[in-house]
Amino acid sequence: MATPVVNLELCIGCGLCTELCPNVYELRDDKAWVKDPKACDSCDCKQTVDSCPVQAITLE
Numbered sequence: 001m002a003t004p005v006v007n008l009e010l011c012i013g014c015g016l017c018t019e020l021c022p023n024v025y026e027l028r029d030d031k032a033w034v035k036d037p038k039a040c041d042s043c044d045c046k047q048t049v050d051s052c053p054v055q056a057i058t059l060e
């Protein structure tokens, strides 16, 4: 399973990924934090990768 990684320099803290996938992401200090990279049970985190407005999320 792919692991999502957030580039904190790119992240603008919009919160979209945390709304789409609260099991995987949470906001800490206005940046997205991957709290549980294995928690996605539907799309392997592709939805948040595709939705992030600044392409801050990659899969490794």
Ligand code: SF4
Pocket: 006, 010, 011, 012, 013, 014, 015, 016, 017, 018, 031, 032, 051, 052, 053, 054, 055, 056, 057
């Ligand atoms: S969607 Fe992208 S910019 Fe918005 S909080 Fe998540 S990682 Fe940051």
